[in-house]
Amino acid sequence: MSLEVQDLTIDVGGRRVVDGVSFAVPDGARVGLIGESGSGKSLTALAILGLLPDGAEAHGSVRWNGREILGLRDHELAELRGDEIGIVFQEPRTALNPIRTVGRQIAESVRIHEGLSKRDAAVRAVAEARRVALPDPERIVGRYPHQLSGGQRQRVAIAMALACRPRLLIADEPTTALDVTIQAEILELLRTLVRDDGMSLVFITHDLAVLSQIATHGVVLEDGRVVEQAPVSQLLTAPASPVTQGLLRDATATLWRPGGDAS
Amino acid sequence: MSIPPRSTSGDRPIPAHDGQMPRPDGGVDAGGPASTAPPRRSRWAWLARLWALSTGRFGLIVVAVVVVTAIVARFWTPFDPQQVDIANRWAPPSWPHVLGTDATGRDILSLLMAGARTTVFVAVGAGLIATVIGVALAALGALTVRWVRESVAVFVDILIAFPVLLIAMMISAVWGGSLWVVIWAVGIGFGVNIARVTRPELRRVLHSDFVLAGRASGLTPAQNLWRHLLPNVAPVFIVQLSWGMAVAVLAEAGLSYLGFGAPVTEPSWGLLLAQLQQYIQVHPLSVVWPGLAITFTVLGLNLLGDALREATDPTLSRSPFATRRARLHVPEVVA
Numbered sequence A: 001m002s003l004e005v006q007d008l009t010i011d012v013g014g015r016r017v018v019d020g021v022s023f024a025v026p027d028g029a030r031v032g033l034i035g036e037s038g039s040g041k042s043l044t045a046l047a048i049l050g051l052l053p054d055g056a057e058a059h060g061s062v063r064w065n066g067r068e069i070l071g072l073r074d075h076e077l078a079e080l081r082g083d084e085i086g087i088v089f090q091e092p093r094t095a096l097n098p099i100r101t102v103g104r105q106i107a108e109s110v111r112i113h114e115g116l117s118k119r120d121a122a123v124r125a126v127a128e129a130r131r132v133a134l135p136d137p138e139r140i141v142g143r144y145p146h147q148l149s150g151g152q153r154q155r156v157a158i159a160m161a162l163a164c165r166p167r168l169l170i171a172d173e174p175t176t177a178l179d180v181t182i183q184a185e186i187l188e189l190l191r192t193l194v195r196d197d198g199m200s201l202v203f204i205t206h207d208l209a210v211l212s213q214i215a216t217h218g219v220v221l222e223d224g225r226v227v228e229q230a231p232v233s234q235l236l237t238a239p240a241s242p243v244t245q246g247l248l249r250d251a252t253a254t255l256w257r258p259g260g261d262a263s
Numbered sequence B: 001m002s003i004p005p006r007s008t009s010g011d012r013p014i015p016a017h018d019g020q021m022p023r024p025d026g027g028v029d030a031g032g033p034a035s036t037a038p039p040r041r042s043r044w045a046w047l048a049r050l051w052a053l054s055t056g057r058f059g060l061i062v063v064a065v066v067v068v069t070a071i072v073a074r075f076w077t078p079f080d081p082q083q084v085d086i087a088n089r090w091a092p093p094s095w096p097h098v099l100g101t102d103a104t105g106r107d108i109l110s111l112l113m114a115g116a117r118t119t120v121f122v123a124v125g126a127g128l129i130a131t132v133i134g135v136a137l138a139a140l141g142a143l144t145v146r147w148v149r150e151s152v153a154v155f156v157d158i159l160i161a162f163p164v165l166l167i168a169m170m171i172s173a174v175w176g177g178s179l180w181v182v183i184w185a186v187g188i189g190f191g192v193n194i195a196r197v198t199r200p201e202l203r204r205v206l207h208s209d210f211v212l213a214g215r216a217s218g219l220t221p222a223q224n225l226w227r228h229l230l231p232n233v234a235p236v237f238i239v240q241l242s243w244g245m246a247v248a249v250l251a252e253a254g255l256s257y258l259g260f261g262a263p264v265t266e267p268s269w270g271l272l273l274a275q276l277q278q279y280i281q282v283h284p285l286s287v288v289w290p291g292l293a294i295t296f297t298v299l300g301l302n303l304l305g306d307a308l309r310e311a312t313d314p315t316l317s318r319s320p321f322a323t324r325r326a327r328l329h330v331p332e333v334v335a
Helices: A041-048 A074-080 A102-106 A108-113 A118-131 A150-162 A180-197 A208-214 A232-237 A242-255 B045-052 B054-075 B108-143 B146-160 B164-175 B179-206 B209-216 B221-258 B269-277 B284-312
Strands: A003-012 A015-025 A030-034 A056-064 A085-088 A168-172 A200-205 A217-222 A225-231
Touching: A003 A041, A015 A030, A015 A041, A015 A056, A015 A200, A015 A217, A015 A225, A030 A041, A030 A208, A041 A056, A041 A168, A041 A200, A085 A150, A085 B209, A102 A108, A102 A118, A102 A150, A108 A118, A118 A150, A150 A180, A150 B209, A168 A180, A180 A200, A180 A208, A200 A208, A208 A232, A208 A242, A217 A232, A217 A242, A225 A232, A225 A242, A232 A242, B045 B054, B045 B284, B054 B108, B054 B284, B108 B146, B108 B179, B108 B221, B108 B269, B108 B284, B146 B179, B164 B179, B164 B221, B179 B221, B209 B221, B221 B269, B221 B284, B269 B284
Parallel strands: A030 A200, A030 A217, A085 A168, A168 A200
Antiparallel strands: A003 A015, A003 A056, A217 A225
């Protein structure tokens, strides 16, 4: 169950925003895509699942278990999405349908891919809500997204992505829109779930400090190109490219405030 | 791939208290077995919410009264509405003529009841046509390829400029008035209106993250349309449609009043108003009845539409969970 991205290029309206990106995610590996905003990391993630917006074109190769999935038709990709590959988006406020209960949204992919009945799906939704440590799962599945806090909504989004036990999880800045304390909880949750299930992870972030907590391997992007690929420990101790050095400076600025006060 | 649900809280329990929402019961997690199904929400809960709104209750009652009257009038009215009874001209409201009679001794209550049939017929007919045209144009203008979308947008903008009621009057003047002219005129006119309001709404929802998330969950485009797109556009559509039906009632009454709508042989509130109005200085009370009927029906339809939107939108509902705080939920800090 490995993912191989080879020479991926994405053009949006004739402009090249991702240029020849290659990286591999072996089974069970946790890889981070890191770069400043506009470096093409989110588009790369969307391209893997064929979710690029209108007007964006991807070329190159995306192989999932050796099978080429770039350029597959939408209904063929629909079978993979949510079932073998799950994705969590950045903004929990907008990633949930405001007029469907949380439980129905969690159970959505299960209903599609495993053909569960409505009743079984409702039971499953409670189990999945419990799995992501949502408080009072029996009750919370009957609520609507606007009745939940940001952190709870992100837990719902994670439960949605993982309900079918995918082999690969793509997390697109899942903690960026959250408060710092909740960021830590969500990261911890993701780490535990990924470890327990032994699934692969592609984690997208602009924050090297966050990356170091969850990924083992980092792919540094700048202006749509890969500038460095290395184990995270090496990115932290011996960053080769100026981009990584800049990211490391930003990360240390948040981790250790001037005065040496670790927080 | 059916892996039993596992608790993530192994050696290192995950703190789950990031919720700032006060729990309505203030209790602790019951921690029941994983197999308990959540309490099922009633399919008809929205109806209870509709009834709980004073506007919804009023609109529902008024519209129900008009519809029931129309159905009853199909089979029974106290008198034959077209029965001329010269001996009983201008009878005051009394038994057996509860609302009195008109210049030719026709029973006004029976005329109103028969007129309700026309009103419901026009409102439903125009509503159906407006729905078909509006949804079709909105879908074409939002979900298809770019050049079709933009052509539809221009087409809709051109059609909006057409004075449909004036065209209906022209057609009636040339070929004689008929209810079908009114129905088609209002149906097309409001269908275009619905399309114009619904199309951008559909585009907005189409580009929302949860539609993308739906695709990411493996929904096919058709499933996504049914589960995520249409339900989120429905509130806007409902308000537009109820307004369109109210306009249809008004348009029928107005055109019939002017002599361009219902032919004289058809019972119609507008026509009745026009006939009674000639005697307004002698018998002012009689004019009040068709006037009230038209006003209340239009008001009822509008209030019902607004209340339906409020009752079906959970973010506006007044369920015990939806505290004021939740409705005014402050967005999180976006880094």
